Amino acid sequence: MGTPRNLAARLLRAVLRLAPEESRDWALATLRELDFIEGDWAALFWALGSAAAILRHASSGWRAWLRSKANKETGMNNAGKRALGVGLGMLSALALVGCAFAVLRIIGTVFPGLEHSPWAYWLAVLAIPEAIFVAATVMLWRKRGPVAAGILATGLVMALHVAVHLTLHW
Amino acid sequence: MKLRLSPQTLLVLDAFLVQAEAWKYGYDLSRATGLKSGTLYPILMRLAERELLETEWEAGEPGKPPRHMYRFTADGLRFARSSVSAGASGGLGQVALGLVPPDPVEI
Numbered sequence: 001m002g003t004p005r006n007l008a009a010r011l012l013r014a015v016l017r018l019a020p021e022e023s024r025d026w027a028l029a030t031l032r033e034l035d036f037i038e039g040d041w042a043a044l045f046w047a048l049g050s051a052a053a054i055l056r057h058a059s060s061g062w063r064a065w066l067r068s069k070a071n072k073e074t075g076m077n078n079a080g081k082r083a084l085g086v087g088l089g090m091l092s093a094l095a096l097v098g099c100a101f102a103v104l105r106i107i108g109t110v111f112p113g114l115e116h117s118p119w120a121y122w123l124a125v126l127a128i129p130e131a132i133f134v135a136a137t138v139m140l141w142r143k144r145g146p147v148a149a150g151i152l153a154t155g156l157v158m159a160l161h162v163a164v165h166l167t168l169h170w
Numbered sequence: 171m172k173l174r175l176s177p178q179t180l181l182v183l184d185a186f187l188v189q190a191e192a193w194k195y196g197y198d199l200s201r202a203t204g205l206k207s208g209t210l211y212p213i214l215m216r217l218a219e220r221e222l223l224e225t226e227w228e229a230g231e232p233g234k235p236p237r238h239m240y241r242f243t244a245d246g247l248r249f250a251r252s253s254v255s256a257g258a259s260g261g262l263g264q265v266a267l268g269l270v271p272p273d274p275v276e277i
Contacts, residue, residue, distance in 0.1 A: 025225070026215060029238030030207060033197040036237075046197075049208030057215055 002040035007109060008047030009034060015051045023058045030054070082146040089140075089150020093133060097158070100125045126162060130155055173220060175253060178205055182213050183250040186223075186242055190250075193226065193239035214240060222246030 012031040019027040030050035037043045066084075104124045107114050114120050133155030140148035173179070181203040186194065188202075200210050217223040224243050227236040242250060 025238070026211060029196060029225075030211065032235050032237050033195065033207075035235070036195070036197050046200075046207045049206045050211060052208045053211035053215075056212060 003110065004040040004044035005034075007106060008040075008043040011047045011051055015054050019054055020058050020061055022061055023054050026057060027054045085144060085146025086150035086153070089147035089152075090154050091150075092147070093129075093151045093154035096129055096132060097125065097154075100129050126158070130159065133158075173216065173222075178203075178209055179213050179216075180253065181205065182210065182217070183253055186240075186246075187250055187254060190242055190247055193228070193241045195237055195239060199240070217246065222249055 009031070012027065012034060016024065016027040016031055027050075030046070030053075034043055034046065037046050066088075101124075104121065107120060107124070108116075133151050137148045137152045137155070140151070182199065182205070185199055185202045196207070196210065196214070199205075199214075200207060203210065205213075214223065218225055218240070221243055223240050223246050226239050228239050230236045
């Protein structure tokens with residue numbers, strides 16, 4: 001079994017483990033199809049697309065749960081809703097950073113040595129996430145201010161962390 | 171309940187209409203329609219949630235992992251035939267070709 005196919009199987013098994021109950025059948029369905037895909041790279045692309053589809057399916061369940069929770073708790077005041085929005089923004093931003101590290105690991109597995117290259121590291125875990133944070137903040141600011149604030153806060157903390165790191169080590 | 175009839179959804183409906191009674195597999199549908207898994211599965215999920223599609227695990231040979239299979243329900247078949255025939259008469263055909271934006275369809 002080639003490395004890309006191995007990665008694809010690992011990714012889909014991880015998705016299956018993490019998927020909520022209502023998405024588990026779909027996650028298993030995409031994993032089972034993997035055996036029938038010709039070509040290792042085709043298998044990896046199949047797994048990436050499937051993982052994104054399962055994640056979207058699972059997140060729609062979480063969003064519905066959050067909405068119903070918010071509707072039930074009519075006592076939740078505006079400050080509470082804002083805090084929930086900021087929390088969601090921060091969680092999304094942290095999830096993106098987690099994905100960036102995962103991408104770096106995949107790059108390291110597929111192209112050994114590249115993972116430890118400083119420019120690949122800075123690009124994958126700093127430049128690209130920070131650019132996404134800025135774009136998301138600008139796009140969400142008017143309609144979902146608290147979520148945008150959460151994303152911005154996480155981006156600022158990350159940037160501050162890097163600034164402190166650079167100051168201490170260079 | 172509204173289902174957005176995107177060009178991709180029409181492709182999937184069309185693929186299911188070929189031997190409509192037969193069970194179909196995800197990868198075979200992907201090859202038949204040219205859709206990537208990230209596009210195909212959300213469509214299958216939406217169709218299944220609206221009970222237009224029934225799903226089942228294949229009872230395979232011992233030692234062989236079962237595959238997930240899909241086929242239309244009676245409602246799904248009616249819906250697909252009406253959608254695709256509407257497409258053939260012009261409106262949805264243009265949608266499938268990307269000439270006009272799709273409208274949500276009430277089902």
